[in-house]
Amino acid sequence: MFFISTRSSSIRASVTCFLIALALCFPVFGQVMQTGRFEVPINNRNEYFDIVPSAESGLFLHRHLAGLKEDQIHLIRLDTAFHEKWAGFIAVEKNYRIMGTKAFGDKLFMLLRYRDYSKNDLILYVVSEGDGDYVKHPIRSYIPFAPTEFQITDDAALIGGYYNRIPVVLHYSFTERRSKVLPGLFSEAGELTQIKTQADGSFDVLISAKNLARQRTIWIKSYDPDGALLRNLPLQPDGNKHLIFGRSLKANGDKQIVAGVYGNRSAEFSRGLFIATIDPSGLEQIRYYNFADLKNFFQYMKANREKRIKNRIERKKIKGKKIRFNYRFLVHELVPYKDQFVLLGEAFYPRYVSAERGQYRFFTPYGFMPGSIIQNGRIFDGYHYTHAVVMGFDDDANLIWDNSFEINDVKTFTLEQFVKLEVLPDRLALMYLFENHIRTKIIQDDRVLEGKTVDPIITFRDNDVVKDDRNDKNKLEYWYNNYLYAYGVQDIVSSTRDASLKRRVFFINKVYYPDVRDDGESRK
Numbered sequence: 001m002f003f004i005s006t007r008s009s010s011i012r013a014s015v016t017c018f019l020i021a022l023a024l025c026f027p028v029f030g031q032v033m034q035t036g037r038f039e040v041p042i043n044n045r046n047e048y049f050d051i052v053p054s055a056e057s058g059l060f061l062h063r064h065l066a067g068l069k070e071d072q073i074h075l076i077r078l079d080t081a082f083h084e085k086w087a088g089f090i091a092v093e094k095n096y097r098i099m100g101t102k103a104f105g106d107k108l109f110m111l112l113r114y115r116d117y118s119k120n121d122l123i124l125y126v127v128s129e130g131d132g133d134y135v136k137h138p139i140r141s142y143i144p145f146a147p148t149e150f151q152i153t154d155d156a157a158l159i160g161g162y163y164n165r166i167p168v169v170l171h172y173s174f175t176e177r178r179s180k181v182l183p184g185l186f187s188e189a190g191e192l193t194q195i196k197t198q199a200d201g202s203f204d205v206l207i208s209a210k211n212l213a214r215q216r217t218i219w220i221k222s223y224d225p226d227g228a229l230l231r232n233l234p235l236q237p238d239g240n241k242h243l244i245f246g247r248s249l250k251a252n253g254d255k256q257i258v259a260g261v262y263g264n265r266s267a268e269f270s271r272g273l274f275i276a277t278i279d280p281s282g283l284e285q286i287r288y289y290n291f292a293d294l295k296n297f298f299q300y301m302k303a304n305r306e307k308r309i310k311n312r313i314e315r316k317k318i319k320g321k322k323i324r325f326n327y328r329f330l331v332h333e334l335v336p337y338k339d340q341f342v343l344l345g346e347a348f349y350p351r352y353v354s355a356e357r358g359q360y361r362f363f364t365p366y367g368f369m370p371g372s373i374i375q376n377g378r379i380f381d382g383y384h385y386t387h388a389v390v391m392g393f394d395d396d397a398n399l400i401w402d403n404s405f406e407i408n409d410v411k412t413f414t415l416e417q418f419v420k421l422e423v424l425p426d427r428l429a430l431m432y433l434f435e436n437h438i439r440t441k442i443i444q445d446d447r448v449l450e451g452k453t454v455d456p457i458i459t460f461r462d463n464d465v466v467k468d469d470r471n472d473k474n475k476l477e478y479w480y481n482n483y484l485y486a487y488g489v490q491d492i493v494s495s496t497r498d499a500s501l502k503r504r505v506f507f508i509n510k511v512y513y514p515d516v517r518d519d520g521e522s523r524k
Contacts, residue, residue, distance in 0.1 A: 031440060031442075031450070031453060031455070031513060031514070032431070032438050032440055032453075032455040032511060032512075032513055033511070033512050033513070033514055034455075034457070034458045034486075034509050034510065034511055035510045035511075035512070036081060036082050036509070036510035037082070037458070037459070037460060037507065037508070037509050037510070038078065038082040038507065038508040038509075039460070039505040039506070039507050040505060040506045040507075041503055041504070041505055042489070042504055042505060042506050043504065044504075047063065047506065048063065048473055048488075048489055048506060049061040049062065049063045049076075049487075049506055050062055050063065050098075050101070051477070051485070051487055051508070052101045052102070052103050052108060053103060053477065053478065053479045053480070053485070054103035054108070054129065055103070055479075055480040056080060056480045056481075057079070057080075057103070057106070057129055058077060058078045058079040058080050058085070059077070059078045059479075059485070059508070060075065060076070060077055060101075060103060060108050060127075061075070061076040061077075061078065062074065062075050062076075062098070062101070062110070064097065064098065065089075067094075069094070070091050070092065070093060070094055071091075071092050071093070071094055071095075071096070072089045072090065072091055072092065073089065073090040073092055073098070073110070073125075074087075074088075074089055075087065075088060075089070075090065075108075075127065075132065077129065077132070078508075080479075080480070080483075080510075082508070082510070086131065086132045087132075088132055090125060090127075090134060092112065092123070093123075095114055095115040095116070096112040096113065096114055096115070096123060097112060097113060097114075097115050098110055098111065098112055099111050099112065099113040099122075099147045099150070100147060100149075100150025100159070101150070102150055102151065102152045103129075104152040104153075105154070106128070106129040106130065107126050107127060107128060107129055108126070108127040108129065109124060109125070109126055109127075109150075109152050109157065110124070110125045110127070111123075111124055111147065111150050111157070111159065112124075112125070113147055117144055117146065120140075120141040120142070120143065120144045121138060121139060121140055121141050122138075122139040122141055122147070122159065122170075123136065123137070123138060123139065124136075124137040124139055124157055124172065125137075137157075137172070137174075137177065139157070139159075139170070139172050139179050140178075140179050141170060141179070142179075142181060143163050143168065143181070144163065145161045145162055145163040145168045145170075146161045146162055146163075147159050147160065147161040148160060148161045148162065148192065149161065149169075149192060149194075149195050151195045151197050151203070152197075153197050153201045153203065153225060154201050154225070155173065155174060155175065155201050155225045155226070156171050156172055156173050156174060156201075156225065156226075156227065157171075157172040157174070158170070158171060158172075158195050158197070158203060159172065160192045160195050160205070161192070162192070164189075165189040165190075166185075166186055166187065166188065166189060166190070167185055167186055167190050167191070167192040167205075167207050167209075168181060168185065169181070169182040169185060169192070169195065169205055170182070171223075171226075171227035173226070173227075180227060182205070182221075182223065182227055182229070183227075183228075183229050184221050184229040184232050185205070185207070185221070186207065186209055188209065188210070189209070190207045190208060190209030190210075190219075191207065191208040191209070191245070192205070192206075192207055193206045193207065193208050193218070193245050193246055193247070193260070194206040194246070194247055194248060196247075196248045196249075198250065200225070201224075201225030202222065202223060202224050202225055202230075203222075203223055203225075204220055204221065204222050204223070204248055204256075205220075205221045205223070206218055206219070206220055206221075206246055206247070206248055206258070207219045207221065208243065208244055208245055208246065211234050215237065215239075215242060216242035216243060216244060216265070217234050217235050217236070217237055217242070217243045218234070218235045218243045218245075218246040218258060218260065218276075219232065219233070219234045219235075220232075220233045220234075220235070220248065220256070220258065220278075221233075231282070233278070233282055233284075235258065235276050235284060235286065236284065236286075237262065237274075237286060238286075238288070241262045241263075241274075241288065242262060242263055242264060242265055243260060243261075243262050243274060244260065244261050244262060244263050244270055245260045245261050245270075245330065245331060246258045246259065246260030246274075246276075246331070247259055247260060247331050247332070247333070247334045248334070249334045249335070249336075249341065251277075251336070251341070251395065252395075253279075253280075254279075254280045255277060255278065255279055255280070255395070256277070256278040257275065257276070257277055257278075257334065257341060257397070258275075258276040258278070259273065259274070259275050259276075259331055259334045259341075259343050259393075260273065260274055260331050261273055261274070261329050261330075261331060261345075262274045262288060263326070268328065269326035269327065269328060270326070270327055270328070270329045271290060271291065271324055271325060271326060271327075272288055272289050272290040272291050272293070273288075273289050273291075273329075273331070273343070273345070273391070274286055274287065274288050274289070275287050275289075275343075275393055275397035275399075276397070277395070277396060277397050285396070285397065286397075287397045287398065287399075289391075289399055290323060290325075291325045291327060292313045292323040292325055293399075294389070294391070294402045295401075295402055295446055296389075296402050296403050296404045296446060297389060297402065297404060298310065299387075299403075299404045299406070300386055300387035300404055300405075300406040300407075327347050328347065328348050328349055328350075329345055329346070329347050329348075329389075330345055330346055330348070330415060330417075331343060331344075331345040332344050332345055332346065332417040333417075333421060335421065335423065337392070337423055337428070339394070339395075340392045340393060340394060340400060341392070341393045341394075341395075342390060342391070342392055342393075342421070342423075342428070343389075343390070343391045343392075343393065344388060344389070344390050344419065344421050345388065345389050346385055346387070346388045346389070346407070346417065346418065346419060347385070347386045347387055347388075347389070348383045348384060348385045348386065348415070349383070349384055349386070350380060350382070350383055350384075351380075351381045351382060351383075351384050351411075352378035352379060352380055352381055353378060353379050353381045354378055354379075380413075381411075382411040382412060382413050383411065383412055383413070383414075383415055384410070384411050385407040385410040385411075385412075385418060386406075386407060387404050387405060387406050387407055388404065388405045388407060388418075388419035388430060388432075389402065389403075389404050390402065390403045390404070390405070390421070390428065390430065390443065391403075392445060400445070401445040401446040402446060403443045403445070403446050403447075403448070405419055405430040405441045405452075406452070407419065407432065408434065408439070409434060409435075410432070410434055418432045418433075418475075418476075419431065419432045420432065420476055420477070420478060420484055422482050422484070422512070422513050423482070424482070424513070424515050425515060426444065427442055427443065427444045427449055428442070428443050428444070429441075429442055429513040430442075430443065431476060431484070431511075431513065432476055433457075433474055433475055433476035433486050433488075434474075436456060436457045436466045436474065436490065437454045437455060437456050437457065438454070438455045438456075438457065438476065438486065438511065439452055439453070439454055440452065440453050440454075440455065440513065441453075442513075457486055457490070457507070457509055458509065459490070459492060459507075461494070461501070463494050463495045463496050463501075464492050464493075464494065464495075464501075465492065465493050465494065465495050466490050466491070466492055467490075467491040467492070467493060473488045473489055474486070474487070474488025474489065474490075475487060475488060476511070479510075482512050482513070483510060483511065483512045484511045484512065485508050485509065485510055485511060486507075486508070486509045486511050487506075487507060487508040487509070488506070488507065489504065489505070489506055489507075490504070490505055490507055491503075491504050492504070492505065
């Protein structure tokens with residue numbers, strides 16, 4: 001049985017032995033290494049855990065449990081070898097739901113919001129990594145906004161979201177225990193694309209919105225650790241281009257790089273990618289790369305179709321005509337790599353299925369779907385991903401190379417990053433999880449060193465058979481150094497037809513792609 005602590009300041013509790021940890025190395029199929037596994041037997045998919053990585057300190061597992069008078073958050077902390085350090089429960093007020101989590105320093109931060117937004121105020125729990133002791137911070141929210149972004153610095157919690165489609169960022173000071181709405185934001189509709197924190201506690205807020213010329217661009221608003229506005233800089237795009245979305249990175253010499261997508265007036269479609277460099281004085285330079293200018297952008301297509309597309313591009317170039325391709329595209333990451341910067345993004349499209357007239361509500365395996373997802377008599381059937389794109393740039397935003405990775409069959413009802421990028425000394429590993437298999441492609445700039453390989457998620461027993469299941473909860477995420485973790489729910493049977501070995505589990509596997517010079521023994 002679990003022990004539920006009655007102390008309001010502690011969640012120390014023991015977890016029985018059905019939580020299994022394994023730190024041995026598994027045999028390898030293909031190239032992906034899986035060096036550990038953790039399992040929790042469960043009865044149904046509602047017992048699923050969410051995970052918060054805490055670098056080399058391990059992982060936090062949490063799930064929400066409903067009660068009659070109050071709800072509870074079930075917490076488990078594991079180290080990097082999947083040894084349990086502690087576990088327990090936090091009692092929370094009814095109808096409060098976790099809206100954001102973040103591991104920072106030696107603490108876990110959990111932001112809660114009232115379920116139907118009838119209450120404006122937020123609750124922040126700060127949990128000690130060492131023993132599970134926690135502090136509860138009630139946060140006053142001056143306006144009823146919906147949180148979508150959550151970041152932590154040494155001094156404050158930063159909570160971003162929207163009020164009537166207007167971006168809002170709330171700054172909560174840990175020392176003063178007071179909240180305030182950040183100055184310098186908009187009174188018009190826009191999109192909050194990123195809250196980027198810096199090591200010194202300062203941070204940038206990136207917003208996609210229109211400038212005085214009614215041209216969509218990226219506004220970079222820089223703040224000191226206390227939330228005072230230091231700089232409000234809108235990028236200056238070419239007259240016929242609109243900057244739709246952007247991600248920021250600080251480079252050497254205090255230079256700032258912003259990478260994203262540009263298009264026409266519509267915020268739905270993009271026609272290419274832009275890279276902006278900004279020096280400390282505010283001087284900026286923007287370079288644009290049409291999708292048609294990329295060598296490997298259409299590589300996800302079948303060979304004949306890719307050839308037809310490239311031939312059409314060449315014919316238009318010879319005739320001096322404009323080349324336009326419209327894609328829904330999200331930039332996820334901008335990371336340093338050797339003497340370059342690497343951009344990772346993914347292309348997707350929404351799919352709709354036919355609906356009978358008058359059909360406004362229905363249930364799916366993904367939950368209740370309201371009538372707002374019906375468009376022109378059709379029902380929204382999720383976002384389907386086509387491919388990921390990787391691009392390398394120098395300090396001056398010049399494109400050096402590009403590559404791509406086909407994404408097969410992935411569908412989700414929320415836009416998120418599927419392909420993960422593992423940076424190795426002389427190559428890049430692109431990886432994603434689908435149907436209990438890790439799909440991997442190894443590249444070196446625009447060269448493909450190893451085409452797509454498929455490695456199964458390894459279980460405890462050799463005779464385990466994982467039933468095929470397109471489970472949208474199974475995912476691959478970053479952890480620490482070059483380690484990632486795969487996690488989700490599996491229904492497992494035995495190839496020996498032994499009914500006693502049948503089980504449903506929540507699992508976590510420790511994953512990495514080894515450097516060719518790495519024998520795996522140095523990794524823990």
